[in-house]
Amino acid sequence: MPTIEKLAKWLCPVFPKAALSARACFTDHDLMDVTTVMTSRVIQVVPFVLVVFGATGDLARRKLLPALFQRDIAGQLPAEASIIGVSRGALDKAAYVAQARKAIADHVAPSDEAAATLAHFLARISYIQADADGDAGWDRLAGALAAYAGRVHVFYLATAPNLFGAICERLGRFGLAGDQARVVVEKPIGKDLASARAVNDAVGAVFPEDRVYRIDHYLGKEAVQNLLALRFANGLFEPLWNAAHIDHVQITVAESLGVEGRAGYYDTAGALRDMVQNHMLQLLCLVAMEPPAILGADAVRDEKLKVLRSLKKLDTDLLCGHNIVRGQYRAGAQAGGPVPGYLDELGDQSSTTETFVAIKAEVQNWRWAGVPFYLRTGKRLPSRVSEIVINFRPIPHSVFAAAAGRIEANRLVIRLQPDEGVKLWLMSKDPGPGGMRLRLVPLDMSFATAFGGRNPDAYERLVLDVVRGDQTLFMRRDEVEAAWSWIDPILQIWSNAAEPPKSYTAGTWGPSAAIALIERDGRTWVETIA
Numbered sequence: 001m002p003t004i005e006k007l008a009k010w011l012c013p014v015f016p017k018a019a020l021s022a023r024a025c026f027t028d029h030d031l032m033d034v035t036t037v038m039t040s041r042v043i044q045v046v047p048f049v050l051v052v053f054g055a056t057g058d059l060a061r062r063k064l065l066p067a068l069f070q071r072d073i074a075g076q077l078p079a080e081a082s083i084i085g086v087s088r089g090a091l092d093k094a095a096y097v098a099q100a101r102k103a104i105a106d107h108v109a110p111s112d113e114a115a116a117t118l119a120h121f122l123a124r125i126s127y128i129q130a131d132a133d134g135d136a137g138w139d140r141l142a143g144a145l146a147a148y149a150g151r152v153h154v155f156y157l158a159t160a161p162n163l164f165g166a167i168c169e170r171l172g173r174f175g176l177a178g179d180q181a182r183v184v185v186e187k188p189i190g191k192d193l194a195s196a197r198a199v200n201d202a203v204g205a206v207f208p209e210d211r212v213y214r215i216d217h218y219l220g221k222e223a224v225q226n227l228l229a230l231r232f233a234n235g236l237f238e239p240l241w242n243a244a245h246i247d248h249v250q251i252t253v254a255e256s257l258g259v260e261g262r263a264g265y266y267d268t269a270g271a272l273r274d275m276v277q278n279h280m281l282q283l284l285c286l287v288a289m290e291p292p293a294i295l296g297a298d299a300v301r302d303e304k305l306k307v308l309r310s311l312k313k314l315d316t317d318l319l320c321g322h323n324i325v326r327g328q329y330r331a332g333a334q335a336g337g338p339v340p341g342y343l344d345e346l347g348d349q350s351s352t353t354e355t356f357v358a359i360k361a362e363v364q365n366w367r368w369a370g371v372p373f374y375l376r377t378g379k380r381l382p383s384r385v386s387e388i389v390i391n392f393r394p395i396p397h398s399v400f401a402a403a404a405g406r407i408e409a410n411r412l413v414i415r416l417q418p419d420e421g422v423k424l425w426l427m428s429k430d431p432g433p434g435g436m437r438l439r440l441v442p443l444d445m446s447f448a449t450a451f452g453g454r455n456p457d458a459y460e461r462l463v464l465d466v467v468r469g470d471q472t473l474f475m476r477r478d479e480v481e482a483a484w485s486w487i488d489p490i491l492q493i494w495s496n497a498a499e500p501p502k503s504y505t506a507g508t509w510g511p512s513a514a515i516a517l518i519e520r521d522g523r524t525w526v527e528t529i530a
């Protein structure tokens with residue numbers, strides 16, 4: 001039954017007039033949201049076929065198939081939802097379905113619901129052997145897709161980025177890029193501004209921008225979306241969200257793992273391209289942007305773009321070496337024991353690729369003038385933890401005696417992972433007799449405690465947003481290119497620099513220069529504990 005009719009039926013006994021006017025007042029999209037809230041039921045997406053290029057690769061196995069399976073368990077996939085794996089491997093359908101079964105066993109926790117849904121989910125999957133950079137197999141793909149006319153067609157390019165152009169060109173040439181088709185591309189989109197433009201041109205030659213979905217999986221994380229709720233669904237913070245009340249912002253994305261099996265790719269990227277150009281800058285944008293008029297794709301992306309364009313260029317500061325630090329881990333120890341250094345993992349002692357970056361960024365506009373945004377990210381740090389810390393300004397005058405102790409400034413900590421949640425640190429009186437003693441304590445909202453349940457993976461949200469046609473959590477072309485414009489001068493200066501990255505011991509918080517970067521300003525990194 002269409003959603004509007006369902007709502008009308010639900011309203012009928014309660015508010016007969018409202019039921020009659022339901023269709024007049026709301027769009028179907030509004031009503032899906034209303035009914036979801038009212039009944040906590042999951043609304044199915046429209047019929048679709050998802051074609052995954054790179055179907056046997058890591059992304060498809062670790063993320064896409066498990067995400068789709070989870071949504072199937074939740075009841076969100078309609079009967080007419082199909083998945084076609086495409087790769088150059090000579091597999092038949094049964095062999096690919098066996099791979100999918102294994103991917104799910106490896107990445108989805110067993111449960112009664114999972115067991116009950118598995119056969120049904122696997123029956124959605126088929127496989128076509130085709131070349132990404134040759135025409136072999138494309139007639140078969142086109143023939144198979146002809147059977148899915150009337151559905152949304154999603155082409156997910158889970159391949160190396162150098163194939164994006166070739167695949168899109170064939171999608172166009174084989175008549176598969178019509179109005180019903182959308183294309184999804186993963187980072188890295190280019191390795192600098194010029195190459196990003198070339199990728200965007202190649203994709204854009206076939207698909208208009210409103211059918212291109214550039215994934216930054218950080219935007220699909222629940223806690224990142226919650227940042228929008230925190231800022232724009234609460235009246236409390238927005239009046240304080242500016243340079244008059246905020247002293248500085250810290251964004252940390254720390255990983256405990258090294259480069260694992262990805263050293264080949266990572267060595268051509270480094271932390272600046274791999275994490276800062278996309279994830280870290282997107283987080284900065286969500287913190288710094290103006291409230292959009294509506295939570296719509298272009299409204300949100302327009303505001304993020306303004307932030308990216310307001311970032312102070314780092315080129316001249318860089319020459320003084322003050323606002324950016326790059327590091328590379330050497331052998332050290334972590335909780336699990338000794339770990340090798342980056343160069344040994346890579347098997348090349350001459351690499352100057354950075355595995356750590358700390359940056360002092362500034363957003364040059366009225367709201368943020370003079371408020372530093374300190375960013376740091378790295379591999380082989382003490383723990384896997386990502387946090388945004390909003391540090392408010394100190395109180396202007398203390399009415400307390402010195403014996404009450406030091407009055408710390410308030411701090412809002414948004415924990416992205418693990419243990420997603422929000423802590424607002426406030427000064428409080430230590431309970432008990434003995435006079436006034438003050439202490440910084442948190443108002444603590446753990447999402448797990450507040451909401452319970454499983455925390456869905458970012459890809460569950462993002463893949464179905466593509467089917468829904470909602471681009472809000474995807475990067476627009478101009479955003480990607482504005483981010484590269486800011487990153488490019490740093491890359492250029494590094495490529496000419498005589499000095500290699502600063503070394504840090506695996507299992508520590510990066511080179512000491514990263515601590516100096518913030519302490520020079522009389523501030524300190526907020527301790528993050530996983």
Ligand code: BG6
Nearest residue numbers: 187217218255274275279386417
């Ligand atoms: C990816 C990077 O985009 O993000 C990886 O390429 C990194 O190097 C990963 O490990 C981190 O993602 P998450 O979701 O584990 O924080």
